[in-house]
Amino acid sequence: MMKGNEAIGEAAIVAGCRCFFGYPITPQNELPEYMARRLPEVGGVFVQAESEVAAINMVYGAAAAGARAMTSSSSPGVSLKQEGISYLSACELPCVVVNMVRGGPGLGGIQPAQSDYFQATRGGGHGDYRTLVYGAASVQELVDLTIEAFDAADRYRNPVLLLADGILGQMMEPAVFPDSPPLPPPAKPWAVTGASGRPRNLINSLILQPDMLEAHNWRLMEKFRQIEEREVRWEEDQLDDAELVVVAYGTTARVVRAALGAARREGLKVGLLRPITLWPFPAQPLRRLKRARAVLTVEMSTGQMVEDVRLAVEGRLPVQFYGRTGGVVPTPREVLARIKEIAGELAQEAGGRK
Amino acid sequence: MKQVFGRPRVLNDVVMHYCPGCHHGVIHRLIGEVVDELGIAERTIGIAPVGCSVLAYNYFNLDFVQAAHGRAPAVATGIKRALPDRVVFTYQGDGDLAAIGTAEVVHAAMRSERITVVFVNNAVFGMTSGQMAPTTLVGQKTTTTPWGRDARVHGHPLRVAEMLAALYGPAYIARVSVHTPAQVMKAKKCLEKAFRTQLEDRGFSMVEFVSNCPTNWGLSPLDSVRWLEENMLKYYPLGEFKLPEEVA
Ligand SMILES: Cc1ncc(C[n+]2csc(CCOP(=O)(O)OP(=O)(O)O)c2C)c(N)n1
Numbered sequence: 001m002m003k004g005n006e007a008i009g010e011a012a013i014v015a016g017c018r019c020f021f022g023y024p025i026t027p028q029n030e031l032p033e034y035m036a037r038r039l040p041e042v043g044g045v046f047v048q049a050e051s052e053v054a055a056i057n058m059v060y061g062a063a064a065a066g067a068r069a070m071t072s073s074s075s076p077g078v079s080l081k082q083e084g085i086s087y088l089s090a091c092e093l094p095c096v097v098v099n100m101v102r103g104g105p106g107l108g109g110i111q112p113a114q115s116d117y118f119q120a121t122r123g124g125g126h127g128d129y130r131t132l133v134y135g136a137a138s139v140q141e142l143v144d145l146t147i148e149a150f151d152a153a154d155r156y157r158n159p160v161l162l163l164a165d166g167i168l169g170q171m172m173e174p175a176v177f178p179d180s181p182p183l184p185p186p187a188k189p190w191a192v193t194g195a196s197g198r199p200r201n202l203i204n205s206l207i208l209q210p211d212m213l214e215a216h217n218w219r220l221m222e223k224f225r226q227i228e229e230r231e232v233r234w235e236e237d238q239l240d241d242a243e244l245v246v247v248a249y250g251t252t253a254r255v256v257r258a259a260l261g262a263a264r265r266e267g268l269k270v271g272l273l274r275p276i277t278l279w280p281f282p283a284q285p286l287r288r289l290k291r292a293r294a295v296l297t298v299e300m301s302t303g304q305m306v307e308d309v310r311l312a313v314e315g316r317l318p319v320q321f322y323g324r325t326g327g328v329v330p331t332p333r334e335v336l337a338r339i340k341e342i343a344g345e346l347a348q349e350a351g352g353r354k
Numbered sequence: 355m356k357q358v359f360g361r362p363r364v365l366n367d368v369v370m371h372y373c374p375g376c377h378h379g380v381i382h383r384l385i386g387e388v389v390d391e392l393g394i395a396e397r398t399i400g401i402a403p404v405g406c407s408v409l410a411y412n413y414f415n416l417d418f419v420q421a422a423h424g425r426a427p428a429v430a431t432g433i434k435r436a437l438p439d440r441v442v443f444t445y446q447g448d449g450d451l452a453a454i455g456t457a458e459v460v461h462a463a464m465r466s467e468r469i470t471v472v473f474v475n476n477a478v479f480g481m482t483s484g485q486m487a488p489t490t491l492v493g494q495k496t497t498t499t500p501w502g503r504d505a506r507v508h509g510h511p512l513r514v515a516e517m518l519a520a521l522y523g524p525a526y527i528a529r530v531s532v533h534t535p536a537q538v539m540k541a542k543k544c545l546e547k548a549f550r551t552q553l554e555d556r557g558f559s560m561v562e563f564v565s566n567c568p569t570n571w572g573l574s575p576l577d578s579v580r581w582l583e584e585n586m587l588k589y590y591p592l593g594e595f596k597l598p599e600e601v602a
């Protein structure tokens with residue numbers, strides 16, 4: 001049994017991360033605290049930075065030097081990291097950034113939220129870029145996705161975000177750790193390590209000629225297109241015969257799953273689509289639904305992922321939304337009530353058509 | 355024939371973009387000479403954030419990183435912690451280091467990161483066309499202090515070398531200038547001490563260069579040197595502010 005926050009730390013160490021830079025913020029403090037204890041034992045470095053801005057720039061430096069580097073924070077701190085993430089993406093530097101999302105905007109609260117979805121899935125900082133974004137729903141998944149995140153970051157030479165919240169970070173669940181990452185970290189001949197026996201290396205994102213910057217951006221875009229093609233991940237639960245498809249990720253997906261059992265026992269044909277990658281968003285399963293007559297998106301926000309759901313169904317199905325925000329977690333009972341309401345409307349419609 | 359004067363090997367044979375009379379080029383050259391003489395080019399990594407010297411990576415034949423405005427000491431921390439046996443230096447302007455990046459340099463100094471900071475104080479934001487910097491002198495006209503810096507509105511300029519020397523962490527802090535040949539020689543000695551401080555693992559080192567910006571000061575190169583001598587050096591005295599024992 002391990003706490004989610006600590007499990008991320010141990011998974012990062014398994015993945016070969018030896019550089020962690022952080023700044024305290026609730027609800028992710030157990031992660032940097034764990035790294036402060038553990039990293040010295042494995043010959044790694046933990047630095048408590050003077051700010052999130054400094055932490056992400058330390059990550060930028062360590063990543064430039066070829067290390068597997070990580071930082072973690074929660075919403076307000078992740079906002080501060082955005083300039084750095086943009087630079088990392090522009091310079092094609094790999095790293096993993098954890099966001100234990102809390103209620104916002106502003107200082108907000110410390111309770112679970114999913115209101116950083118827009119920020120995470122639209123790049124977040126300035127400029128034309130994307131980051132691969134995972135949304136975990138269990139401690140084991142935090143472990144697996146952390147390891148995969150390092151792998152994907154190196155493969156695409158781009159920052160990877162891992163989103164969860166205080167519930168998942170604080171929750172104790174059993175977790176199994178592999179002995180090593182599935183692939184050894186790749187060679188990084190581009191890293192700045194001192195120009196010894198090779199031409200010098202340069203890490204740079206200043207490209208003053210518009211045509212050259214445009215070419216650079218399209219080249220990055222080609223990489224993002226590959227990520228969309230290869231990395232999209234989701235989980236389906238009883239979608240085959242579902243007339244109502246609920247879309248939810250992370251903690252919310254756990255709540256929906258609890259409501260789903262009760263709905264099925266009442267004979268309602270409801271299924272769950274749980275995005276595991278938030279970007280790229282799993283549009284495919286929503287496009288090939290056969291029996292579905294409506295979609296319900298449940299989020300801990302005032303409605304962010306629902307826009308991706310609408311883009312995916314392209315008007316073919318009505319898309320409903322149920323959200324709680326500010327750190328309020330929806331209950332299975334609330335979700336069940338909403339499911340029943342929509343199921344009732346669908347039944348009425350079907351009746352009306354007869 | 356023995357060659358006694360030439361381009362340092364780590365400087366590329368290209369024309370620098372700096373304005374005529376700007377001291378950035380001289381300071382680059384000094385870094386090149388010191389890196390050459392210490393024989394550390396193959397394990398040195400430079401970092402230049404935005405500012406007129408953002409293109410420094412074109413001039414040094416060294417592994418180089420361009421950094422976000424003000425963040426070079428944090429980037430240097432990341433590199434040095436990942437590769438402790440390399441030599442890492444930053445090259446930062448006064449807008450960069452003393453305004454947006456004050457926190458990063460103070461904390462890198464406090465942690466005594468084994469890095470060398472080359473700080474170029476020209477009392478203005480050069481690259482963005484001459485706005486007031488934290489180092490702009492009281493009374494000095496800039497594009498954002500059209501009637502001269504008023505201490506009641508903008509405070510008094512920041513003396514970075516003195517400020518950092520007051521911390522426990524740094525090992526070597528000096529302020530130099532390159533406006534006369536004699537000062538150039540002194541500056542080079544200080545720069546070498548700063549790099550040695552890092553090579554000998556003694557702690558954080560910084561050399562502040564009192565520099566010029568003829569373009570944004572609205573002066574000829576020669577007049578800018580005179581202005582520097584008469585105004586800048588009064589407020590920014592040259593000297594060594596902190597020394598590790600053996601390096602002294
Ligand atoms: C976040 C951010 N803010 C502002 C800028 C614009 N900017 C570029 S250089 C600079 C100031 C440069 O002044 P200084 O560091 O003194 O260097 P100098 O050009 O005088 O050598 C500013 C404000 C930027 N690139 N990034």
Ligand code: SF4
Pocket residue numbers: 371372373375376377378406476480481566567568569570
């Ligand atoms: S603007 Fe000033 S600092 Fe920049 S290159 Fe010209 S003279 Fe030098």
Ligand SMILES: [Mg+2]
Pocket residue numbers: 447448449474475476477478479480487
């Ligand atoms: Mg300046």
